[in-house]
Amino acid sequence: MNHSIVYSNVRINESTHSLRFFMESPVHPGQFIMIWAPGIGEIPISFSSVNNPVEITVKIYGEPSKYIANLMPGEKIFYRGPYGRPFTGVTGKKLIIGAGTGIAPLMPLVDNMTSGILSAKTKNDLIFTDRIKNLYVVTDDGTLGIKGFAVDALKQMDINEFDMIYVCGPEIMMKSVYDYLLNKTDRVEFSLERPMKCGIGICDSCSINGIQVCRDGPVFSIKDLKNMDEFGRTRLSFSGKRIYL
């Protein structure tokens, strides 16, 4: 097991922390690591910055994430990875579309040519609003920005303006973006989130149509997804039981 020393820990909203630490292996936007809370558990976490000290952003939703979010500077952080196929980089205008903490893996793509659609249930769930210059905010409850869903903001934009669109969030949100963009452009990449146990392509927990999200993804192009009829429709639970989304 690798470990590094926590460099900083910033609480960015009530239940979300960004931690920085140094990694020896190079990390690319869209990759993830498995972070280990010794004696507690292990979870996959994306990078919100890939430059050393790299940054991960973790929302507290269970014991391992709670342990990780509470790691203080100077403490050891245990991990394996980085894993996964990264986003395709482009020069030119980019649009990122993220829901909730799903925006985190898109943050390494942000530069001064990047626009963003950032959606959340409510105002207080929004993160990284200060890091994106051309930002369109959407909330389910209308407490900030447009009231509605990410795809509603997208529909108001000219997608041909962008050299690449990157999407990350709950699969149901990504499916609505996918459905809207299908046959409009091929320059879209999605970062899928499915329950991961092994992180290295053998346990079948995160598979979609025979493809392992952890190993062959998590980034897939809109063209890849055309061949995956499990996308937005069905997945396996932690036990392996088929769930219909």
Next chain:
Amino acid sequence: MNHSIVYSNVRINESTHSLRFFMESPVHPGQFIMIWAPGIGEIPISFSSVNNPVEITVKIYGEPSKYIANLMPGEKIFYRGPYGRPFTGVTGKKLIIGAGTGIAPLMPLVDNMTSGILSAKTKNDLIFTDRIKNLYVVTDDGTLGIKGFAVDALKQMDINEFDMIYVCGPEIMMKSVYDYLLNKTDRVEFSLERPMKCGIGICDSCSINGIQVCRDGPVFSIKDLKNMDEFGRTRLSFSGKRIYL
């Protein structure tokens, strides 16, 4: 297990064969390999030439050596190695002193600056007499050359003439050479022959004063041997029983 294909097999006297084959790893004078006769056994054999196709010279004295001596061109020859610390090369005049097939590992050292003392029980046991220009032959029974032992020929020579003296043969013969050369010169190297099983320094069969002949040797300088009081005196048998030479 590595294997190569026998390139040639030349019978050089009644019970001795020289086989050539190609090896990928570079081989240095004085090193050896463990040759495997599948289903029969395995023995250490020295190189009589280290240039590809390398040459090994094997005297038949048991089932594995019989199998190896009878390998025909085109057949597979199985081995592991090369192993062992090689002779120190010198430019200048060299003297090699070998008894019986003990001359074989010295052959890669032979060039036109090399003299040799070659001893054997009897004329028919002599090998490689054609490969050394300045050759002094000694036989126990006087059937060729001087009647006597290798050291008797050595005593008639001016050892200061040589930049290095290399010795290989039964330990008792090497001990007599060692005793004669001790305090006369430090420029002497001996290749020890002790029963080897593992060939890689762990089974303790070939050890001498805590040093593993297969791994730390088989080549030792006369200075090394000064600290080894087992040399020429005692060794372990195949079972591990102490034998006094």
Next chain:
Amino acid sequence: MNLNVDIGIKISNPFILASGILDENGYTMKRILENGAAAVVTKSIGTSERQGYNPPIIYENDPVFLNAVGLSNPGIDNFKDEVKIALESGRPVIGSIFGKDAPEFSELAKKMESYGVSAIELNLSCPHVNGYGMEVGSDPDLVYEIVSEVKSRVKIPVFSKLSPNTSNILEEAKAAEKSDALVLINTLKGMEIDIASKKPVLSNVYGGLSGKCIKPVGIRYVYEVKKETGKTVIGVGGIENVNDAIEYIMAGASAVQIGTAIYRHGIKIFNELNSGLIEYMDKNGISNINDMIGVAIA
């Protein structure tokens, strides 16, 4: 050139996906069957849904590979649809099952049979779940009873996957002798500790060692069992390339299963093994794979 082998069922090449790797989702099994595997063995399925252990469920530090998934499975009733999806490939699915006694195994086997699997693999050897697997498999009388009862209740062939965590494999093999084939070996019980955190690396502490470390153990069990019993053997444990597979076949395996190697080589390993085997047989003038089975046995 004939690559067909008979392990109670006839399969088109000797390469089978091992139980526990990429065989929980029907679509994954289907994809593997469409990419060179002659058959797949499903994840081990029990009578009811089971979450298994929390991550970390695997630990990898070459050459060591440990897992403790903990028999997570959706339960036999929920697994019907996955088998159905896998069978769309047109290739055989082998249903792996685990239980605590003969009635449980029998019920599971009958349901698997009704789902259309071609054979049953009895998991008598999972090393890291109390009350199942190895604990069942190390009781010869219980193994005998399970195998006998399952054999009497289903028409399809029954394989027994045995444990290497034993002092007497021949006794195990004897207890399972009514099986159509013996699958050797399951993982070796093992664990690792991370010294920086002073904690075991798996949440379950103990796991199963697989991959290249256990190949010599697997080869030995296959060789010994084939030599002493003559039964049909399916080899598994540390096969990373075609030479490893040939080694198992020469030791006496009629077919082999591939699991951990997928981590390093991906699903494409099945096509690579097939082309590698054809190349080997071609080069060595072997026209029938069956001529290679057990040739190393003295």
Next chain:
Amino acid sequence: MNLNVDIGIKISNPFILASGILDENGYTMKRILENGAAAVVTKSIGTSERQGYNPPIIYENDPVFLNAVGLSNPGIDNFKDEVKIALESGRPVIGSIFGKDAPEFSELAKKMESYGVSAIELNLSCPHVNGYGMEVGSDPDLVYEIVSEVKSRVKIPVFSKLSPNTSNILEEAKAAEKSDALVLINTLKGMEIDIASKKPVLSNVYGGLSGKCIKPVGIRYVYEVKKETGKTVIGVGGIENVNDAIEYIMAGASAVQIGTAIYRHGIKIFNELNSGLIEYMDKNGISNINDMIGVAIA
């Protein structure tokens, strides 16, 4: 900083030469004792001279390391002088012995004691010689009898080296509970086949797997036995560097034995382990090695 540990005898650091590696010739044991090993365990010695197997007795193909030396030894009477030479180092020698029953073990232990060894290690677990080792060690009643009788006949501590080739290590440990320490683990039975010649690579066919492949198995046995019995444990199996040694100590080992690693690292590994341990303890503020023993046990 305290590196002394107590395993029934007090030794100056936790690093011991394992039985079977460079411990046949007294001069070699002496050299190893003078180069950092706190103690050496001799080659296993029987009542009479024994040739062992013909080469090949070892097979190495990283990470696999197999041996089948076959208990070659000069017989107990011929071994007296080797112990004497080793003892010139002034450090403790542990006499390893093998036999077929309690009277044989007792006779051997008494002679070893008379030669001046500090402790006896009972080899109850060699995996590749019929009638000895594992065959003796897998019979709990026989183990109990052997340990009891040897304990009653010698005054020095008695260690039992147990087999990993078992389905129930705790039963083995229970049978050997009168021992002053348990040595875990011996090698795992294994074999390899050379596919080009279609022959097993060892002349004895079966051998013992050692080295890095078996470390997770050794860690597991040490952890499980320490946790469940609390007995003094000496860890052995795949220790290649100081981190491996620390892992065994955290799993519950009071000392560790080094064998196969000498192939890759040479005798100098003992000095390297000592300096590595001092560096580790220094960096982590640990003043007494005994504070590390078993800290990973939950």
